[in-house]
Structure formats: C-alpha cells, structure tokens
Amino acid sequence: MRGRSPRSNGGYCSIFFGASHSVGDVESPLNPPPPPDASPALSFAAQKVQDALRALGFAYDVTESTQPSRTAAEAARAVGCDVAQIAKSLVFKTATTGRAVLVVTSGANRVNEWRIGVLLKEALEKAPAAFVREHSGFAIGGIPPVGHAKPMETFIDEDLLRHETIWAAAGTPNALFRLAPADLVTMTAGRVIKVK
Numbered sequence: 001m002r003g004r005s006p007r008s009n010g011g012y013c014s015i016f017f018g019a020s021h022s023v024g025d026v027e028s029p030l031n032p033p034p035p036p037d038a039s040p041a042l043s044f045a046a047q048k049v050q051d052a053l054r055a056l057g058f059a060y061d062v063t064e065s066t067q068p069s070r071t072a073a074e075a076a077r078a079v080g081c082d083v084a085q086i087a088k089s090l091v092f093k094t095a096t097t098g099r100a101v102l103v104v105t106s107g108a109n110r111v112n113e114w115r116i117g118v119l120l121k122e123a124l125e126k127a128p129a130a131f132v133r134e135h136s137g138f139a140i141g142g143i144p145p146v147g148h149a150k151p152m153e154t155f156i157d158e159d160l161l162r163h164e165t166i167w168a169a170a171g172t173p174n175a176l177f178r179l180a181p182a183d184l185v186t187m188t189a190g191r192v193i194k195v196k
Helices: 044-057 070-077 113-120 131-138 158-162 182-187
Strands: 004-006 012-014 061-062 086-095 100-106 125-127 155-159 166-169 176-178 191-193
Touching: 012 113, 044 061, 070 086, 070 176, 086 113, 086 131, 100 113, 100 131, 100 158, 100 182, 113 125, 113 155, 113 191, 125 191, 155 158, 155 182, 158 182, 158 191, 166 182, 176 182
Parallel strands: 086 166, 100 155, 155 191
Antiparallel strands: 004 012, 061 176, 086 100, 086 125, 166 176
C-alpha cells in the first residue's frame, strides 16, 4: 500500500501528510503501484473465503461491493437474481450437546428447526452471535458456506439444487460469490435435505 505504514492493530495510517511532498509519488520496488486494471483488494474476511475456495480447488471469485446486503432480498437485488438463488448460511446450536450446525438454505425459505432436530436426534435452537462467530469465524450477515473456524455438521436445502447458479455470502454483508449448486454440496460435504 503506497503511502501507508502498518500499525500494531492491523490497520494502516498515512505517512504523508501534505500533498506537496513529491516523496509520496516516488515508486519503490517494495511498494510498486497496482496495475491499472487491478481489482480492488478484498476485505480480510472476504479474502479468507477466497483463499478457502482456492484451497478446496474451486476457481470461483469473491466480489465485494460498497453496498451491504444484510438480507437475502438485498443480496438478490445486488446481483440481479431471484431471492431463491441466494444461499443463506445459518448457524444453529443443538440444545443438549451444544454442537454447531450449519444450514445452507434458499433465500426464499425459512428453516424448520424441528425437522433438522429430528435428523440430529436433538433439538435445534438459534445460536447467539458470539457462538456463531466462534464456530464460523464470521459475523452474522456474512457467513459463508466454507472457510469456517471450526468444522460444523452441514445441511443443504434441496431447493438450491433446482437452480443453474446460486450466490452465497463471502465473509461480509458486502461480499458474495456465484457458484453451481452441485459444487456447494461438494465443497461443504453437506447433506441435502428438505429444510422448510
């Protein structure tokens, strides 16, 4: 990052305070300018998802916009698809053993917690935000289907497989990636079920 230096908290601060300094315009081999057609850098969370996709052998690209998409409807509007093509990743907690369970469902559907609890032989409940972050590594609103901090048993909504392409969150409310539903099943090793 030209003209910036690292701070101890991971952020960056400017080292050039005036526009009149020609030093800021000097290119260094350590800080070459980005190519003119380079895409903007992804946020840390979105890059984590991009790296996870590559590590799993998928060439899908994470895109990040300036507008957050905190709901499936907002995400669908942002990418120009039907809300049913948005893959929502929701983390639940089992009531007795406290296991984390990931449910990737169509944006058009509501998860039937009782149905999934029957499959798990244990009641399922909504997970608190701290639990979600601990297990997924991401904040609610941007949870991706891959790249989690801890392994989670995963269920995939069968309705997602009716589409040629779907979109999933990629670490932040501003980041998404487009993928084939069959690849979602492969990359998550998720069990395809009826979730509604």
